[in-house]
Amino acid sequence: MILSQVFAARLDGWLAADKPYAALEELQRWVEDGLDEGRFDADQVYADEALALRVGALDEAAGDYECFWHARRWLEKLDSAARTPRWYAALVRACLYTGDPERALELAADGTRRFPRAGELAALSAMLLAHFGHPDTARLELEEAYALLGEGPALARLAGGVRAGAPLEELVLWDAADEQEIARRRALGRGMVPDEAALERVKRALNAREWAFEAPWCLCRVPFGGGLLDFRLCMDEAEAARQDPARLTALLAALPRLDEAIRPLVAQKHRGLALGLTEVLLRRDGVALLGYHVGRCPAEPLYAYGAVGPDLVPPNALSDQRWPAVWFDAPPAPLTPLGEGPRGGYTAAQRAAVLRHITTWYGAPARLLPAAPGGVEVCLIPPGRGRQYQTLVTLGMGGRPMHLPPDLADSGLERAELLILLPADWRVDGEEERWHWPLRWLRLLAGMPADQDTWLGWGHTIPAGRPFAPNTRLSGILLADPLDAAEPAAICPLPQGGEVNFYQMLPLYPEEMDAKLERDAETLLDEMEDAGLLDRPWVDVTRPPLGGGPAAPADPALLEQVERWRLLGQDEAIVQALSGPAARDAELAGLLARSLNDLGRWEQAEAVLQQVEQAGACDPLWHFRMGFACYYTGRLSRALACFEAADRLAPGDGDTETYLGWCRSALELPVCTEPFAGRVEAFWADFSRQERALFDAGCDAALPVVRALLGRCFADPRFRLEPAQGRLRLTILADDDLRRMLAARWRGAAPAALAARWEFCAPDPAQAYTGYEARPRRAPREVLRQDVVAGTTCLPALVEEFLAGGQALADEALAHGAVLGFLCCDAGPVDAGRVARRAALEEELARRAGPLARVLGGAVGARHCYIDLLIWDLEPFLDLAAGLPAFAGGSFQVFRPAARAVALKPPREP
Secondary structure (H helix, E strand, O other): OOOOHHHHHHHHHHHHOOOHHHHHHHHHHHHHHHHHHOOOOHHHHOOOHHHHHHHHHHHHHHOOHHHHHHHHHHHHOOOHHHOOHHHHHHHHHHHHOOOOHHHHHHHHHHHHHHOOOOHHHHHHHHHHHHHOOOHHHHHHHHHHHHHHHOOOHHHHHHHHHHHHOOOHHHHOOOOOOOHHHHHHHHHHHHHOOOOHHHHHHHHHHHOOEEEEEEOOEEEEEEEEOOEEEEEEEOOOHHHHOOOOHHHHHHHHHHHHHHHHHHHHHHHHHOOOEOOOEEEEEEOOOOOEEEEEEOOOOOOOOEEEEEEEOOOOOOOOOOEEEEOOOOOOOOOOOOOEEOOOOOOOOOOHHHHHHHHHHHHHHHOOOOEEEOOOOOOOEEEEEOOEOOEOEEEEEEEOHHHOOOOOOHHHOOOOOOOEEEEEEEEOOOOOOOOOHHHHHHHHHHHHHHHHHHHHOOOOOOOOEEEOOOOOOOOOOOOEEEEEOOOOOOHHHHEEEOOOOOEEEEEEEEEEOHHHHHHHHHOOHHHHHHHHHHOOOOOOOOOOOOOOOOOOOOOOOOOHHHHHHHHHHHHOOOHHHHHHHHOOHHHHOHHHHHHHHHHHHHOOOHHHHHHHHHHOOOOOOOOHHHHHHHHHHHHHOOOHHHHHHHHHHHHHHOOOOHHHHHHHHHHHHHHHOOOOEOOHHHHHHHHHHHHHHHHHHHHHHOHHHHHHHHHHHHOOOOOOOOEEEEEEOOEEEEEEOOOOHHHHHHHHHHHHOOOHHHHHOEEEEOOOOOOOOEEEEOOOOOOOOOOOOOOEEEEEEOOHHHHHHHHOOOOHHHHHHHHOOOEEEEEEEEOOOOOOOHHHHHHHHHHHHHHHHHHHEEEEEEEEEOOEEEEEEEEOOHHHHHHHHHOOHHHOOOEEEEOOOOOOOEEOOOOOOO
16 A cells, blocks of 8 residues: 555645645645655555555545546556456546446446445445436346445435436436535536537537537637637537527637737736737636637747636636646555565576675664666665764665766776665655655665666765755755774675775755865865864754754744645745845745745746845756746746756756756747737837827826837837927937847838838848858758858858857747747759859849848758748748748748757648
8 A cells, every 4th residue: 555644644634624726636636746855656655445445535525527537536546456346436437527328337336236235336346227217227236235334314315306307417426425525426417418419519609610529628619810720628428518609609609809908918917929819728617718828939838728608708817727637646655565576687696695795784773665677776774883873875876887977988987876874763665755855865766876867976966956844944965985983884895896986975055065166075075074063974954054043944833834834836825925034035035935936926026036146056956947938038048047056056956957948949940939020010000099199298298108018029128219300219229230120120010101200210231241151060950051062141240149059049049939940951963153143042032031030141051952041920921931942841940059940841731
């Protein structure tokens, strides 16, 4: 059984407090931690009936249609050998509330055959038999239920419903505990029995295309804006059939009006994105959610939703949702008696030698803490003669030699085991993080060399990025020789040659981690020894740090309260509690920034983190949170640098790797960024609506409004507003060619009708082209522009910067919604016509791109031909380029040295 009694009691506490979602989230964390630490695998989880039933009970308590689907999926994965009457009953109910009474009847019949003395299954079977038109058999099952359960009001209600021929939606209420439960079940039970004729009427009302039921939702596409829009009914087909066709028709007719009202709300919250209505979700309660993709790259599944009720009134607030919603997978395993266990790569003779070495120098293990498949075991050695502490030491890490750098190939350091010393009263099997973190980190580090293809050795430090537990500031590990053992304890000779090195994990404070990086491990250990900090070699969460300072966190009680608020999703409470203390404490500042990020207040999170930037230099969480804030404010290059720093400090973190991928994708193909062409169009539309009032107000009054409007186009608008012979002159100031090109594109879109009262000016960009030559470099074929022989450009700074490995101009362009990049195609035969062919391509693109892009020049190489571009609207431009025969099989790349080229694809079907 995976769930411990202590943890199960904690879940019961959440359930008793009517907080099933909080219990589900806590179970999710428990499971994810266990999987990450390698204490079990998914197969073990889905073989555990108690866990499956716990999940089913929590989902049923939540009472959502989607929760019943979750319970159904989980329960169906349970091994057949572990299925009991409780399992059958829980799955029957889950099938009923997900609109599958046929499957429910099959399960009830199978359950009563396997467990003939299960009264609840007999009652459920009777209910379903009556619904499917078998009253005689239903009465027999009812008699069996009476015999097993005895007389009672619940069975009496069921018997009365069976005699009266009540519908399934009423029969299922037979064992509801109270009126509240009856109302909840009645709302859920509306979708148990489908009406095919009514479903067809619903499809016609939606003018639905490509209708499909893919559990748990009905999916289709509906007409919108000259195309098709994804429409999701968050229900099964039985419930979908009960929707009001007139209401659906009215909703479709109102979509353009609702979209016009909701889009500014989304643009205000998620600035700088190319927004369009992506999908409509219709919930079971009749609320429609209009969804907009607000991820910074197509792969990021983040959507902003505006909720519209049956009155079809636009909302004044939004909610964000990431799809698919993550549930959870599994929890931790109990301690087991000492035994053979997995060998972890050692031969039998090697394992015996390592165990003998551990027993000789560290003490006899009392038991082994088990490992998941592929993981390592941990020996638990209790206090003994001369040892007033417990010892945890890995057994199996050294069975897999680590990959050492070439200069250490013959050093004998490729095998290692780790140990940590704990006080005699430390609760090794405690589930709270204050007790569990040493074992968790022992397992994490033991698996790191194999998981990340790296190595660990003496003097290495590993930052945790945060305190190990709420009751300490310790937040990093230093690997050193065993402190309280003779010198031979550090190395175990192996049979037939080789050796295993033993390293002790010493927890450090952040300032001690900084000291090690500034100096070296040997100096740090000497200083700690001189200060008496190594006199007690076991973990002491209250020891003073080297050089003095606080040993404990700012306020352990506050930190525990913050974690409780975090579990309940009460980030606003965290912000209110930490806004004052966070300015003085790096850890509290990090927690405050985390909640601000989650609330979408990214600028505030960045400001908080900047206050503790020096303390966060070696903290991967600081870099991750700063990257998160920069990512969602559109400063993608800064975000990428932060995520890369977080990955260097704590490699292998799944969230960091995910955001690294999204960040790189958003930089390499920024189709989710609001294009400069769209920003210019929006500026002129807004300006035209207000221009008469601005003109009448005069320069001084109009200045702040014009600045705000220009902020839609330019990341940092620089302009001058002045009178000019009865008109007002608005001049864009630009001191480099890129800004001049952007300003010229802005000025060229000015509506002619405004000329009566306004004059719009911008400096002309350079028109002259500069030629250049280059020496082709030997590089893999996929590395573009390394084969360039000669080229021309009207933006020389761009080519020079790119060849030097820079990307500042590309960053600046993207801040305005423009993209600096180049198209690449095959150069064709090596002859004198190469340059002429490239020039013809440039002319054709310049003619056809029109308002989408400006050609900057190009280059020819040994293999490829390149055309350089400043693109005003990336996605339609790529569609245009992909449709040109010359670029069939070609690619596009932004002017970033580390970016990958993106293959051009034929234009999508409308």
